[in-house]
Amino acid sequence: MSSEIKRLQTGEPENLTERFASRAAHMKASEIRSLFAVASRPDIVSLAGGMPNLSALPMEMMASVVQKLILENGQEALQYGSGQGHPKLREQICDVMALEGIRAHPDDVIVTTGSQQALDLISRIFIDPGDVVLVEAPSYVGALGTFSQYEAQVVHVAMDQDGLIPDALRQAITSTRAAGRHIKFLYLIPNYQNPAGVLLPADRRTEILEICRSAEIFVIEDNPYGLLGFDRPAPNAMRAEDSENVIYLGSFSKTIAPGFRVGWALVPPALKEKLVIASESSILCPSNFSQLSISSYLSDQPWRDQIASFCELYRTRRDAMLEAMEQHFPKEASWTNPEGGFYVWVTLPPEIDTKAMVPAAIVAKVAYVPGTAFYADGFGSWSMRLSYCYPSPERIRDGIKSLGGVIKKEMERRSIG
Amino acid sequence: MSSEIKRLQTGEPENLTERFASRAAHMKASEIRSLFAVASRPDIVSLAGGMPNLSALPMEMMASVVQKLILENGQEALQYGSGQGHPKLREQICDVMALEGIRAHPDDVIVTTGSQQALDLISRIFIDPGDVVLVEAPSYVGALGTFSQYEAQVVHVAMDQDGLIPDALRQAITSTRAAGRHIKFLYLIPNYQNPAGVLLPADRRTEILEICRSAEIFVIEDNPYGLLGFDRPAPNAMRAEDSENVIYLGSFSKTIAPGFRVGWALVPPALKEKLVIASESSILCPSNFSQLSISSYLSDQPWRDQIASFCELYRTRRDAMLEAMEQHFPKEASWTNPEGGFYVWVTLPPEIDTKAMVPAAIVAKVAYVPGTAFYADGFGSWSMRLSYCYPSPERIRDGIKSLGGVIKKEMERRSIG
Numbered sequence: 001m002s003s004e005i006k007r008l009q010t011g012e013p014e015n016l017t018e019r020f021a022s023r024a025a026h027m028k029a030s031e032i033r034s035l036f037a038v039a040s041r042p043d044i045v046s047l048a049g050g051m052p053n054l055s056a057l058p059m060e061m062m063a064s065v066v067q068k069l070i071l072e073n074g075q076e077a078l079q080y081g082s083g084q085g086h087p088k089l090r091e092q093i094c095d096v097m098a099l100e101g102i103r104a105h106p107d108d109v110i111v112t113t114g115s116q117q118a119l120d121l122i123s124r125i126f127i128d129p130g131d132v133v134l135v136e137a138p139s140y141v142g143a144l145g146t147f148s149q150y151e152a153q154v155v156h157v158a159m160d161q162d163g164l165i166p167d168a169l170r171q172a173i174t175s176t177r178a179a180g181r182h183i184k185f186l187y188l189i190p191n192y193q194n195p196a197g198v199l200l201p202a203d204r205r206t207e208i209l210e211i212c213r214s215a216e217i218f219v220i221e222d223n224p225y226g227l228l229g230f231d232r233p234a235p236n237a238m239r240a241e242d243s244e245n246v247i248y249l250g251s252f253s254k255t256i257a258p259g260f261r262v263g264w265a266l267v268p269p270a271l272k273e274k275l276v277i278a279s280e281s282s283i284l285c286p287s288n289f290s291q292l293s294i295s296s297y298l299s300d301q302p303w304r305d306q307i308a309s310f311c312e313l314y315r316t317r318r319d320a321m322l323e324a325m326e327q328h329f330p331k332e333a334s335w336t337n338p339e340g341g342f343y344v345w346v347t348l349p350p351e352i353d354t355k356a357m358v359p360a361a362i363v364a365k366v367a368y369v370p371g372t373a374f375y376a377d378g379f380g381s382w383s384m385r386l387s388y389c390y391p392s393p394e395r396i397r398d399g400i401k402s403l404g405g406v407i408k409k410e411m412e413r414r415s416i417g
Numbered sequence: 418m419s420s421e422i423k424r425l426q427t428g429e430p431e432n433l434t435e436r437f438a439s440r441a442a443h444m445k446a447s448e449i450r451s452l453f454a455v456a457s458r459p460d461i462v463s464l465a466g467g468m469p470n471l472s473a474l475p476m477e478m479m480a481s482v483v484q485k486l487i488l489e490n491g492q493e494a495l496q497y498g499s500g501q502g503h504p505k506l507r508e509q510i511c512d513v514m515a516l517e518g519i520r521a522h523p524d525d526v527i528v529t530t531g532s533q534q535a536l537d538l539i540s541r542i543f544i545d546p547g548d549v550v551l552v553e554a555p556s557y558v559g560a561l562g563t564f565s566q567y568e569a570q571v572v573h574v575a576m577d578q579d580g581l582i583p584d585a586l587r588q589a590i591t592s593t594r595a596a597g598r599h600i601k602f603l604y605l606i607p608n609y610q611n612p613a614g615v616l617l618p619a620d621r622r623t624e625i626l627e628i629c630r631s632a633e634i635f636v637i638e639d640n641p642y643g644l645l646g647f648d649r650p651a652p653n654a655m656r657a658e659d660s661e662n663v664i665y666l667g668s669f670s671k672t673i674a675p676g677f678r679v680g681w682a683l684v685p686p687a688l689k690e691k692l693v694i695a696s697e698s699s700i701l702c703p704s705n706f707s708q709l710s711i712s713s714y715l716s717d718q719p720w721r722d723q724i725a726s727f728c729e730l731y732r733t734r735r736d737a738m739l740e741a742m743e744q745h746f747p748k749e750a751s752w753t754n755p756e757g758g759f760y761v762w763v764t765l766p767p768e769i770d771t772k773a774m775v776p777a778a779i780v781a782k783v784a785y786v787p788g789t790a791f792y793a794d795g796f797g798s799w800s801m802r803l804s805y806c807y808p809s810p811e812r813i814r815d816g817i818k819s820l821g822g823v824i825k826k827e828m829e830r831r832s833i834g
Contacts, residue, residue: 016687019601019633021545021567027694051497059491067484074476078676080468113530113678116701124566128438146698149541150438184436216436259495261530261704270433277444281563282699284533287678290704 023129026148030141032373035358039367045399047386048367050194050342052254053317056309061301062257069296081288083280084272085111085264089295093264096298097250100226101236104243104266110275111286115224115249115263119143121278122220122247122265123150126184132176134186136164138345138374138383140194140222143187147376153181154376161336163200164188166207173215185218185247191226191234192341195374195385199339202235209242217245224251224263225341227307230315234340244268252294254342255307260290314342320393321386321400328404332417335386342389345371347382348407351414354384357406364402440546443565447558449790452775456784462816464803465784467611467759469671470734473726478718479674486713498705500697501689502528502681506712510681513715514667517643518653521660521683527692528703532641532668532680536560538695539637539664539682540567543601549593551603553581555762555791555800557611557639560604564793570598571793578753580617581605583624590632602635602664608643608651609758612791612802616756619652626659634662641668641680642758644724647732651757661685669711671759672724677707731759737810738803738817745821749834752803759806762788764799765824768831771801774823781819 017024032048039046069077084090090106097104112118119142127133129151135143137156147154155176158168169186176183186208190200200208212219221238239248251263267275279286297303318338325335325344335346348354355370369387371380386403388396411417434441449465456463486494501507507523514521529535536559544550546568552560554573564571572593575585586603593600603625607617617625629636638655656665668680684692696703714720735755742752742761752763765771772787786804788797803820805813828834 015633019543019635020691021541021543021548023545024542024691027542027691027698029690029694054492054495057491057495059487062491062495063484063487066487067480070476070480070483074474074479075471076676078471078474078479078674080670080675113700113704117699120699124438125441125444126436126438128440131438142698142701145694149695149698216432218436253497257495258497259493259705261700261702261706273446274437274441274444277446277562278566281444281559281566282534282537283530283678284559285678287530287704287707288676289674289678289707289710293706 023149023151026151030145030373032141032369035367035369038362044362044365044367045391045395045402046367047388047391047396047399047403048369049390050387051390052258053313053390054257056313057257057306062297065296065300066293069292073292077289077292079288081285081291083285084276085109085286086288086291086295089291092295092298093250097237097248097266100234101240102248102266103240108266108269108272110265110267110272110279111291112263112265112279113283113286114253114258114261115222115251116142116146117279117282118249118263118265119146121275121282123147123152124278125271125274127152130181132181132183134169134172134183134217136188136193136196138195138371138380139187140189141373143222144374144376152184156375156377156379159196159198161198163190163193163198163204164208166204166211169208169211173211173217183217185220186212187220187222189222190238191223192228192338192343194225194341195343195369196345197336197338197341197343199234205235205238206241209238209245213242213245219246220249221246222249224254227255228311228314229340230311230318231339239266247271255310256294256297256303260294262286262290262294314389317388317393317396320396321388324397324400328401330404330408330411330417332411333407342387344386344388346384346386349411349416350382351416352382352407352410354382357410360406360410361403364406366399366402366406368403440566440568443568447562447790449558449786452784452786455779461779461782461784462808462812462819463784464805464808464813464816464820465786466807467804468807469675470730470807471674473730474674474723479714482713482717483710486709490709494706494709496705498702498708500702501693502526502703503705503708503712506708509712509715510667514654514665514683517651518657519665519683520657525683525686525689527682527684527689527696528708529680529682529696530700530703531670531675531678532639532666533559533563534696534699535666535680535682536563538692538699540564540569541695542688542691544569547598549598549600551586551589551600551634553605553610553613555612555788555797556604557606558790560639561791561793569601573792573794573796576613576615578615580607580610580615580621581625583621583628586625586628590628590634600634602637603629604637604639606639607655608640609645609755609760611642611758612760612786613762614753614755614758614760616651622652622655623658626655626662630659630662636663637666638663639666641671644672645728645731646757647728647735648756656683664688672727673711673714673720677711679703679707679711731806734805734810734813737813738805741814741817745818747821747825747828747834749828750824759804761803761805763801763803766828766833767799768833769799769824769827771799774827777827778820778823781823783816783819783823785820
């Protein structure tokens with residue numbers, strides 16, 4: 001019997017599951033995976049994905065950067081590199097972080113295959129099954145997936161329009177510890193949060209740092225969008241204020257391009273060796289080809305101007321989305337007002353089930369991510385994430401108009417409003 | 418106090434270890450890491466590393482391949498991609514594997530950040546703490562490190578000049594199971610093994626496959642060197658004979674260049690989804706930039722001829738090393754006779770401690786890897802791995818001459834021979 005036929009007949013062999021590690025039970029396809037397959041159809045306006053818009057990136061310039069790199073330094077660029085990452089790029093990463101007030105030493109930077117790998121390595125170092133990880137409510141779906149694979153118990157901490165609420169954090173720490181659970185770290189995205197689109201103000205940053213320091217809880221500051229503020233810069237990074245209790249994650253995916261898969265972690269010195277060893281075990285070393293392409297770009301090109309172009313591109317799209325929402329969404333809906341980044345978080349009347357509403361949206365040629373994807377605990381059923389990063393302003397207006405219609409119809413059907 | 422000063426004073430904070438996951442205790446620097454730092458000094462002939470020799474790779478051609486890719490397909494090459502890997506590259510990978518007799522479907526291929534990541538993901542799916550992994554004696558140091566981080570118990574199975582010994586495998590399975598331990602898989606490198614340099618003959622492949630199939634033990638066939646046979650092609654891959662019980666790992670690191678970090682796993686269909694989900698949690702997606710660079714190269718360039726150039730380059734170096742060993746090594750030493758790949762495995766009289774002998778070798782301006790690095794159980798103290806892949810034939814001859822002198826001196830000191 002050919003394996004092709006057998007595959008159709010059997011699916012997963014019956015005895016296979018018992019041959020897996022126990023953590024494999026947590027390796028389940030995210031509920032938004034099938035959604036993305038549909039949302040990528042060209043006739044659908046996708047407000048679902050988080051792909052950066054590369055139309056502002058001059059491809060002739062990028063082509064010449066990589067060509068020159070291989071011609072001048074191909075023997076190094078195509079060879080194995082250091083497990084920690086290339087020394088020159090680690091220096092340049094410190095320059096990038098200086099824009100957000102961080103003073104760091106290249107020795108404490110570990111280059112990773114996107115910041116997702118940093119999340120994975122940190123989970124590997126800290127999480128025993130049953131340990132608690134504190135996260136914002138809602139939080140980044142990719143982080144929730146990783147924490148779940150390491151069999152962490154995720155405890156969500158409430159946010160408002162200004163991000164994580166310090167008092168809610170205090171209460172979460174107290175009640176979790178009262179239940180005898182070990183808290184390993186707080187994971188948060190202070191700038192233009194994914195999915196909520198909110199910004200944590202400077203005073204809350206200080207307060208949260210104090211809470212975590214005195215509770216001996218590491219802070220994982222995930223900051224892919226920090227340089228994408230539209231009207232004014234974001235406050236200094238939390239790491240700028242605390243170099244000993246903050247693990248900072250950065251990425252070039254949104255400020256240059258995600259196809260290189262270059263991110264990094266800046267860690268307290270005591271954590272560095274473990275992180276490098278974990279990374280070597282995971283991928284041996286990050287790609288010199290990608291790292292040195294980024295490094296050449298940072299050396300030779302006006303990268304700050306390029307980030308400004310990205311900001312302008314995203315600001316225009318945010319404006320288009322918010323204006324269209326004002327016009328087409330029902331008065332019972334509320335949403336966040338992002339000052340940067342990619343996302344708007346929409347809250348509908350609690351009777352609406354945004355996951356159940358997806359098929360109607362697809363029929364109306366628009367896609368979004370239902371709110372439950374961003375919670376580990378099933379919450380979020382009457383909210384949704386909308387991304388304005390990728391489509392054109394015109395497509396965004398069309399998509400929001402269609403979505404407004406779908407929401408209103410659903411409210412009528414449920415006799416709301 | 419600045420963190421710089423504090424670092425010098427405290428090293429690892431006392432209470433930090435108890436905040437780690439239990440697996441972090443297994444994250445220790447490999448004993449060969451510090452050796453590599455010394456071995457990379459230009460005055461040392463390094464027979465220690467496993468870096469492929471890229472002098473045969475035409476850099477102008479590579480530069481034009483990546484330039485053209487960005488110019489013609491930059492929007493895709495620099496964007497996020499699929500978690501499983503790019504569909505076109507997965508098709509081309511099937512063409513590459515066909516050279517070793519494998520008939521595979523691109524749906525069953527998962528592209529990874531080097532085959533090290535595939536090892537990590539497979540370990541993640543299968544290994545609970547205390548599970549047994551069977552490996553050759555000796556085996557690849559990077560695999561041993563990963564198995565250890567997943568808290569596997571590694572059981573070595575004896576090899577001879579023809580690779581893994583089937584009867585030793587039978588005995589290992591019987592005795593491990595008699596002790597009540599769970600065996601999760603057999604990991605082996607059938608072609609030009611790292612570190613032993615030996616080739617597993619076709620009849621042993623068949624016998625080992627039968628043993629593992631009937632014992633319900635997956636076979637992890639790691640094959641980075643398979644196309645690097647010097648005098649004749651290697652036998653068909655084990656996966657060619659068994660598509661349901663073999664997980665095959667491939668890599669472009671030795672046939673094109675390691676700086677791209679592109680490897681792959683070909684897995685039985687029932688394992689695919691778990692592997693993709695584990696990879697998404699680990700790195701989100703492999704680099705489109707790297708994958709499409711490899712894909713363009715495979716489409717447009719004479720890659721089979723390039724592999725033939727690599728084979729010629731390595732054959733010349735192997736010949737230089739073996740000739741010099743005949744001339745300069747003591748008669749009490751024995752070594753393997755590699756028909757391909759990068760490595761020779763040397764066995765000295767058991768009184769010699771190759772790890773203790775490293776400083777003397779460094780003084781004599783030559784470096785090697787002591788045998789114990791390739792065992793999880795402390796064995797191998799009178800053996801060493803020599804790599805002929807990277808230095809020039811002249812440097813190899815010089816290095817072997819020096820090393821022969823060091824060995825003879827050490828034998829004299831211990832009154833051997």
